[in-house]
Amino acid sequence: MSAMMIGMHSMQLLHADDDIGLTKLFGRHFVSIIVYGKWPTGEPLTASYSAFVFAAGERWFLLTAGHNIANWKEAVDKGAIIRGCDLNDAFAGGPHDRTLPIDTRSDDWLTIYDPKDPSGLDLACAPLADFHRLALAANGIVPLELGVDFRRLSRTPCAHLYVTGVPVETTSIKANRLHQNLCVIPAFGLHDQSVSPALRHELKRHYGSIHLPGWTSSGLANIDGMSGGPVFGIWQDQATQTFDYAAIGIQSGWDASAKQIAATPLDAISRAIAELFGE
Numbered sequence: 307m308s309a310m311m312i313g314m315h316s317m318q319l320l321h322a323d324d325d326i327g328l329t330k331l332f333g334r335h336f337v338s339i340i341v342y343g344k345w346p347t348g349e350p351l352t353a354s355y356s357a358f359v360f361a362a363g364e365r366w367f368l369l370t371a372g373h374n375i376a377n378w379k380e381a382v383d384k385g386a387i388i389r390g391c392d393l394n395d396a397f398a399g400g401p402h403d404r405t406l407p408i409d410t411r412s413d414d415w416l417t418i419y420d421p422k423d424p425s426g427l428d429l430a431c432a433p434l435a436d437f438h439r440l441a442l443a444a445n446g447i448v449p450l451e452l453g454v455d456f457r458r459l460s461r462t463p464c465a466h467l468y469v470t471g472v473p474v475e476t477t478s479i480k481a482n483r484l485h486q487n488l489c490v491i492p493a494f495g496l497h498d499q500s501v502s503p504a505l506r507h508e509l510k511r512h513y514g515s516i517h518l519p520g521w522t523s524s525g526l527a528n529i530d531g532m533s534g535g536p537v538f539g540i541w542q543d544q545a546t547q548t549f550d551y552a553a554i555g556i557q558s559g560w561d562a563s564a565k566q567i568a569a570t571p572l573d574a575i576s577r578a579i580a581e582l583f584g585e
Contacts, residue, residue: 314543314546314548314549315331315549315550315551316547316548317542317547317548317549319549320466320540320549328490329489330399332468332488332536333399333488334446334448335358335359335360335448335450335536335553336356336357336358336359336397336398336471336488336535336536337357337359337368337393337394337395337442337447338354338355338356338357338397338472338477339355339391339392339393340352340353340354340391340393340394341353341354341355341378341388341390342388342391343386343388343390344387344389345381345384346384346385346387351381351386351388352479353377353381354472354474354477354486354531355531355533355534356374356470356471356472356532356535356557357369357374357534357535358370358450358553359434359442359447359449360450360451360553365433365434366438367431367432367433368393368410368432368433369431369534369556370429370430370533370534371419371429371533371556371570372419372428372430372558373419373421373424373428373533373558374430374533374534375412375415375417375419375430376417376421378412379412388412390407391407391409391410391411392405393405393406394484395442395445395446396445397488398447400444400445400447401445401446402445406445408434409435414432415430415431416432417430418430424559425505425506425507425568426507426509427570428556428558428570429558429570450536450552452552452553452572453573456572456573459539459541459550459551460552460573462541464495464539464541464552465541465549466492466494466539466540466542467492467493467494467495467514467537467539467540467554468490468491468493468537468538469492469514469529469535469537469557469567469569470489470490470491470535470536470537470557471488471529471531471557472486472487472488472532472535473487473526473528473529473530473531474528475526475527475528475530475531476489476526476531477531489526489529491516491526491529491532492516493514493537494514494515495512495514496514496566498513500513500515501513501566502561502566504559504561504564505559505561505564505567505568510571511559511569511570512554512569513568514566514567515565515567516565516567528562529560530560532557532560533557533560534556534558536553536555536556537553537554537555537557537569538551538552538554539551539552539553554569554571554573555569555570555571556570556572557569558570
């Protein structure tokens with residue numbers, strides 16, 4: 307089962323007051339990773355990470371920010387007992403609203419992240435088993451084809467950026483019931499000289515500024531928890547009033563004071579990861 311072509315969409319989706327059109331559109335590719343267990347003190351441990359699904363050939367992969375998996379490993383190193391890991395794939399609007407248990411452990415991830423250089427490369431990838439691929443597809447998940455879509459669209463600069471993820475403040479787990487909201491927030495591309503020193507890096511990264519209209523429309527006080535979610539680029543065709551999109555980066559850096567984000571680029575990551583894991 308290979309990835310599907312994204313295709314063109316009406317620009318009316320871009321004018322929805324609450325971004326619900328884009329939320330449904332991007333939700334087809336998005337999952338959150340829920341890790342649960344307990345600390346050595348007996349206190350419960352629950353962590354939620356934004357992530358998304360992409361395909362390389364016939365294989366499907368999870369992709370998130372490297373510092374998310376680094377935090378997961380750090381908890382284990384401190385004695386946390388991980389009891390399970392689930393995927394929440396309810397954002398695609400499929401027929402099933404239960405999370406999908408997976409047997410992925412922190413050591414199963416290929417992680418590219420250096421805590422001594424937090425503004426550098428920041429991504430982590432893990433392959434999905436055939437069973438999980440079929441279960442996700444049955445619930446409406448469509449994997450992205452990162453290299454194919456980017457090459458198809460990148461002849462011209464994208465018109466807009468959209469940050470996609472599940473903020474911590476929209477996540478609640480009570481009586482074993484999970485509630486999360488997927489948020490899509492417009493960001494305005496920045497030139498390097500305008501980027502906050504806390505985010506700027508010599509490596510290529512995508513930078514964006516979240517202005518007040520996009521910030522307040524989502525009703526958020528903070529975007530913590532959206533790290534690891536895809537940053538989508540939008541390519542518009544004004545003549546036909548349609549747009550196309552591709553995931554161009556992984557949300558990985560956030561300067562709350564400047565309201566700026568940084569994303570690790572995804573220009574050719576799918577082919578490289580497929581080679582590392584093997585066909």
